[in-house]
Amino acid sequence: MxxxxxxxxxxxxxxxxxxxxxxxxxxxxxxxxxxALRLYQAIEMRIDRGEKLFxxxxxxxxxxxxxV
Amino acid sequence: MTRPYYNTYLTDGTTYALIEATLFEGISDVNLxxxxxxxxxxxxxxxxxxxxxxxxxxxxxxxxxxxxxxxxKVKTYRVSLSHRHFxxxxxxxxxGLMQLExxxxxxxxxxxxxxxxxxLSVAPWNRKKLVERPRLIGVGSVLFTQAVGTSxxxxxxxxxxxxxxPTSADWYRKQRMQSFGPDPAYPSGLEYFxxxxxxxxxxxxxxxx
Numbered sequence: 617m618x619x620x621x622x623x624x625x626x627x628x629x630x631x632x633x634x635x636x637x638x639x640x641x642x643x644x645x646x647x648x649x650x651x652a653l654r655l656y657q658a659i660e661m662r663i664d665r666g667e668k669l670f671x672x673x674x675x676x677x678x679x680x681x682x683x684v
Numbered sequence: 685m686t687r688p689y690y691n692t693y694l695t696d697g698t699t700y701a702l703i704e705a706t707l708f709e710g711i712s713d714v715n716l717x718x719x720x721x722x723x724x725x726x727x728x729x730x731x732x733x734x735x736x737x738x739x740x741x742x743x744x745x746x747x748x749x750x751x752x753x754x755x756x757k758v759k760t761y762r763v764s765l766s767h768r769h770f771x772x773x774x775x776x777x778x779x780g781l782m783q784l785e786x787x788x789x790x791x792x793x794x795x796x797x798x799x800x801x802x803x804l805s806v807a808p809w810n811r812k813k814l815v816e817r818p819r820l821i822g823v824g825s826v827l828f829t830q831a832v833g834t835s836x837x838x839x840x841x842x843x844x845x846x847x848x849x850p851t852s853a854d855w856y857r858k859q860r861m862q863s864f865g866p867d868p869a870y871p872s873g874l875e876y877f878x879x880x881x882x883x884x885x886x887x888x889x890x891x892x893x
Contacts, residue, residue: 617688617709642796647839651797654765654787661764 624649687712692826694774697810697818705774707826711758711781715771718778719754719805726808747814748849749805757783757803767802770830772823780806780823784831790843791864792880798843799835804828813851828859829891832884842884847874859887 626634638648659669670678687710693702708715727750734747761767766787772780781803788800806823808814828844835842847867848856853875857863861877870876879887 640795642841643839650765650838651787657764658766658787 690830692772694772694779694823694826695821697821703774703820705772705779705820705826707830708771708773709768711754711769711771711783715773715778715781716755716758718807719781722777723805723808724750726814730808730814747808748851749803752803752805754781754803754805768834770827772826774820778807779810779820780804780827782827782831784834786838788845790845790878791876792862792878793843796843797838797840798845798878799831799838799840801828801831801844801846804831804846824855825891829887832879832887835884836888841881842888843879843881844884845876845878847876849874853877859883 634645634648637643638645641648641651643651663669668680670680672678687708689709690707692705692707694705695701696703727747731747731750758769761769761783766785768784768786770782770784771778782801782805783803785800785802786797788798790796790798804824804827806827807819810818810820810823812818831844832842835844844861846856846861847870853863856877859879860883861879862883864876864878866873867876
């Protein structure tokens with residue numbers, strides 16, 4: 617597998633979110649961004665197939681996540 | 685396209701000698717052809733034989749994966765970043781296939797990610813439950829260890845999870861995976877297993893010795 621390198625410019629707020637999530641998930645920043653990319657692609661693929669994304673709370677109330 | 689590969693060893697089921705094998709990342713068209721033309725006739729034959737003799741219905745359980753459509757799965761997820769595929773080749777045949785999912789979460793460590801083994805199949809001639817003397821021993825172990833290695837590589841601390849087919853559950857218990865019992869959320873209520881980071885580390889130590 618060929619590995620390609622890039623520089624990522626983030627705002628302070630974005631970097632703080634990245635660092636917080638990295639700590640929470642015990643992942644490196646690179647691993648976290650790769651994971652985010654996987655999830656984003658997976659959601660896009662399903663939306664493209666005409667599927668919808670829902671969240672469900674403890675009371676089984678569902679809310680659709682509207683993606684723009 | 686060139687696939688990344690790793691050299692590994694399997695055990696000859698007759699002589700118990702070590703034989704060189706190759707573990708490839710990615711399932712090629714040749715692997716899929718092997719599955720369709722060499723594996724499937726044996727798997728479906730075994731299932732048909734079992735269905736014809738209900739008294740020996742336990743044989744049906746030994747070919748629980750005969751309906752897995754590897755070709756469709758691989759083609760569907762070839763471009764997906766959430767899936768990784770592996771194939772073991774030896775003696776000019778495909779000996780094992782595996783599909784991993786990378787977006788599942790742990791039950792042992794809630795919120796943390798793990799590698800989920802979605803599909804793992806070994807060629808029918810290597811299955812102790814199907815043939816008297818398997819041609820090669822260790823194909824499943826090579827694939828399972830790769831799943832643990834992938835988990836470490838992705839930063840998931842070796843965590844691995846899976847829903848086991850009934851006949852494979854004991855094998856996963858022997859790998860010291862923790863059972864969460866039958867999963868009511870999963871079709872057929874298959875038993876869910878997970879390997880913790882501690883057990884993953886021990887597993888890698890064991891196979892490295």
